[in-house]
Amino acid sequence: MFEGGANPMEADDYMDQVETHLTSMDVTDDHVKIILATYKFSKDAKLWWKSVTNQYKVEDMSWQMFKELFYEKYFLVTKRLxxxxxxxxxxxxxxxxxxxxxxxxxxxxxxxxxxxxxxxxxxxxxxxxxxxxxxxxxxxxxxxxxxxxxxxxxxxxxxxxxxxxxxx
Structure with a gap:
């Protein structure tokens, strides 16, 4: 589960786990990757994702764009730097x-x-x-x-x- 929140390391760990699972399951379709990654969202993350789906055409979203939006929200550039x-x-x-x-x-x-x-x-x-x-x-x-x-x-x-x- 990923709730969101202020700890950027949890966000990075979540994304790392998701990518490991997607690779082991041999999932290559970006839309399926996004569905699986967001399936375990709850609380703040679920609300954030709902707002993203209102702003973007998620069906056409690339995995890279999803990750960029995710990191922009939960793992700020300043923290990565x-x-x-x-x-x-x-x-x-x-x-x-x-x-x-x-x-x-x-x-x-x-x-x-x-x-x-x-x-x-x-x-x-x-x-x-x-x-x-x-x-x-x-x-x-x-x-x-x-x-x-x-x-x-x-x-x-x-x-x-x-x-x-x-x-x-």
Whole structure:
């Protein structure tokens, strides 16, 4: 169900779930996609959709136009730009590698052009790693994201072992 409301992440999650379901069901007709996507609308979202159907000829609406109207209403451009800026400024800091990777993955959907290929994705991940870890991974010139994550996790584990040894 999607009720609408003020949380843009819920709107984005809803749209992501809908698109996943539509793909798995092999739905290609835009009108059918829109019917299925709006079927689970309630409260504010249902009222909004009713107003859209009064303004537009929904039968001829493209899926892309539906998504644009949906995001215009529930996921404002300013919020998307804010999340893009969060991604651009993302650094590991005190986060574990796993926490950093999860945050990186969560925010990366707002910068698809920066994730367009494996090398860019990997470089963006490495560039936000802790300053002590970054040169050790950069020196290996890793081009595959999963390998960079794996190396970062290994280095983090080794650092913990060293710190534990120093404490003893």
């Amino acid at each position: 804010e999340l893009r800026d969060q991604f651009n400024g993302l650094i590991q800091g005190n986060m574990s590698v796993t926490e950093y990777k999860n945050k990186f993955t969560s925010l990366s959907r707002f910068v698809p052009e920066m994730m367009s290929n494996e090398v860019n994705k990997t470089w963006n991940f490495i560039s936000g790693l802790h300053y002590q870890m970054r040169p050790l991974i950069t020196a290996q010139y890793l081009k595959v994201y999963s390998k960079a994550v794996e190396k970062a996790l290994i280095l983090e584990g080794e650092a913990k072992d060293i710190n534990a040894g120093n404490e003893q």
